[in-house]
Amino acid sequence: SQQGEEDPQALSIQEGENATMNCSYKTSINNLQWYRQNSGRGLVHLILIRSNEREKHSGRLRVTLDTSKKSSSLLITASRAADTASYFCATDAGGNNRLAFGKGNQVVVIP
């Protein structure tokens, strides 16, 4: 299987609710990153967590990393309609930015 493989989910939530998505990977990593993609656009970096970190926050984002289970989760709190997008995790095994992207989670936030 591919590195950085999310559970293929399509989340549809109400504005104000939290959105959680997961990612699993297969090999050792240097870091894991989450990106967001609006339809038909490029990706935007959201947050990076290093292999020696377990949790990280950035604004309304919270990411966790469990290297023993080779999994990560991204939580978006108090979601907004503008959070509607696809979210990808990506793993960097060699620290050289040659990222392996997961399948992505489509999140729809209903106003």
Next chain:
Amino acid sequence: GAVVSQHPSRVICKSGTSVKIECRSLDFQATTMFWYRQFPKQSLMLMATSNEGSKATYEQGVEKDKFLINHASLTLSTLTVTSAHPEDSSFYICSAPGATNEKLFFGSGTQLSVL
């Protein structure tokens, strides 16, 4: 933050023609750039790593003669899809590492449609 500009955003061409896509780092230098291909509602597939002043490194299964990459300056990488065919129709995206080398900045992508 760093800006990566990608052009064109959309191109429609006839089968057999070649298409060039440009990726520019606008306010920073990029010795390395990455090219990806993305099918609808699917993930990004890394095609190749573009290296300034040297040959690109292609991923397994990617035809280097089909997808020509040139990285002649520290701010510009180009991907040329040669003799394009309908199966080459896809969304192509480039990226470049920022100054901290810990995250990538992406272009806005190019939707290629080959008739």
